[in-house]
Amino acid sequence: MDSRLFPPPSKPGLCPDQPVSPKITARHEIIPRGEGVLHRPVHDARLVSPRAFQYPALEVLIPVRRLPGPASIPLKAFVLAGGAGTRLSPLTSYVPKGMIPVAGKPFIDYVITYIASHGIRNIIMLLSDEDSEVYRNHLDDGSKYGVNIGYSISPRTGTANALKEASSHIDTTFLVYYGDVLTSLDLTDMIRFHREKKATCTVALSTGVRIDYGVGRVDKDNRIEYFEEKPLLKEYPVAIGVCVCEPIFLKYCSSGSDIAANVIPALVAKGERVYGYLTSEPHHDIGSFKQLDEVKKILKTQGKNQAKTASKQD
16 A cells, blocks of 8 residues: 555644634634633534634634745645535444544544645635534644644535635635545645646546446447456546635535535536546545445554554664
8 A cells, every 4th residue: 555645643843833823704703601612603604713712813724834844835725524424324423424533543634634744734624513513622723733724614505515605715726625535646736737727626536446346338239248347447537525626616606516416517517627637546535334444444554564664763
């Protein structure tokens, strides 16, 4: 397995020397109440910080100072993590999908670390009312990962609407990342490709995914001309849940619609500049118990290998 698939956790040195003030907007009303925070219900999305009640209001996602490691990219990442995770029920009745422990830590930690490894320092979690508190308590303001994390909370009315609700914070190229996916895709190069093509939307497509079924082709008499079990269909690469988009993308987003099922096909039908960034790099998601078990095995194996490497170096 490619050791780049799951980058190592951020080191303490990645965090700023001085604490970075969290970020809130006036659209969210937070009222101190004892030791906790009462979030007054509103009907639109709210972009908040878990410690917002401790600080004066600031412009959302103030960039941290330049950090060690990859150069910071002035681009916001929107992580979709508000889904119900019904295929993982009843597990997801108790813990949000992205917070399921995998090889010793919540899966979302690997996602944030991966995004940060490509120099993206401003991340907005797109969450639902049902699971937002769990994520906020764990991720906090993002400083432990060397990033800034904000939160957009909205009802579960489709992935496109979750993004639309955070649209006031989109004014330039942005990344959409499905929070149940992890990949070793070269995100930095994908962003370069997107800008080079002057694309409205660039979709990451994998040429290395085997489908779960045997496929065949028959002639007019139904005689089989071709058959292959679990083939790689390189002429039909698979979307892996990573997109780089321009603000015009939001024009196609509406309540009840899905980014993959509705918005991207609509962009293509309208003749917008939609490109596919092809990669053979491995990727995994935790959408089902089978896939979750596979990811657990991969991460455990990689963790053991990293431990052996570290002990040899010592």
